[in-house]
Amino acid sequence: MQTIERGSAGSARVAIVGGIHGDEPAGERIVSRLADELDESASGSGGVRLIIANERALAAETRYTDADLNRVFPGDPDSDEYERALAPRLAAELEGMDAVLALHTSHSAPPPFAIYSDLTESVRRTVTGMPVEYVVDSSRLRSTTLDSVVPHTVSIEVGRQGSEEAVEFGYEACLAFLRAHGALDDEPPTFTEKTVVAGDEEVPKGGGVPHVYFANFEEIPRGAVFAEDDVYTHRVDEDGVVPILASEHGYEEIFGIYGRVQGILEPPADGTTARGETADELATDESGGEETAE
Known part of the structure; x- marks a missing residue:
């Protein structure tokens, strides 16, 4: 596992994780690009932690070596299985983070989408701040994934495995994530339902x-x-x-x-939609009712 620290324009501590699966190299490429481009000493009191998780599986170009890392959380530090022992180390690197984004690709067709297990306000900010139309609530599915164990974690399927489109979309989604949490101030964040x-x-x-x-x-x-x-x-x-x-x-x-x-799912109360409306304005329809996924 490789951990890279970068500065933040704000006070939030955020993390981006790539390479959980070794046959999904887009995440590693995105994290490496962010490491090259982000400021090491930005003015804020927070920080950006960039992680390349499963280096052994990435080197072998296989999903995992002993066990699927995203199916074994919280893991076991004493396990003889590489990924099962890696899981608690990765979770420890993410402890105390205000927001976490985990990058994935799949063999499935577009569109890209986000996944969460627990809808915290941080998660709301993450998913409504990224350029996806759909978000999947996976709380009824597995309880052994990174987003089901580490608080304030969102996973994102950025596109088809092995495609350049997935790398480019994932990179832009990461920038949107950083803007949504104030870690990047090059332009205002955009929040949409x-x-x-x-x-x-x-x-x-x-x-x-x-x-x-x-x-x-x-x-x-x-x-x-x-x-x-x-x-x-x-x-x-x-x-x-x-x-x-x-x-x-x-x-x-x-x-x-x-x-x-x-x-x-509506944007955070302090967010602004692509149409310039506040989240409060967007949450109320013409009849005065409110439709919100909680």
Whole structure:
């Protein structure tokens, strides 16, 4: 694990983590670029911590060496498995941070999206301050990921694995994250409302030739088949279901995750939307009601 310290324009302590999975080199590239470009001694009292997490897996160009790092938190410092022992070291590097952003790519199709497990005000600021339309509430899924264990952590899927587009989008998303928390003051942050999708259940894969028929966040009509192979035929029997991380070949055991749209997440109270409205103005619709995902 490599840790790089940079200065901040504000008082918040924030961190960006890349390279949790060794077959997702975009995160390492983004962190290295930020390390080259950010000021080492900015004027604020806070700080920016940049972390390249799983150097051994990155060197081997494999997702993990012994165990999936993003499935073993909080880990075990005495474990013989490299990633299981690495997990508590990484968590310790993030202790006390006001905001954390973890970078990922996937085999799934665009659009990029954010993921959180616990909606703190810091998390609200992170996700509404980044250039994504969708945010996934993963609190009903695994409890062994970085964002489910380390407070104020958001994960972001920046694009397709191995693509230059993912690197460029991820870099811009990191700048937006830093602006949202006051660590970068080159331009004002932009906060916008997001569509919240609750991740409900993983969709298992069996064997044979896989087929996926719907894209990420595309509503699956009642009665339609989302995905199938020689073992499973996954037919949706209710309205409002959308796929998350839908992929035919990206994952060995799942086609993706079923999600359900929960509502709209509003920007922080001191935020300003892309239209120039304050969050309070945006939260109230024409009828005087309020629609907020909590």
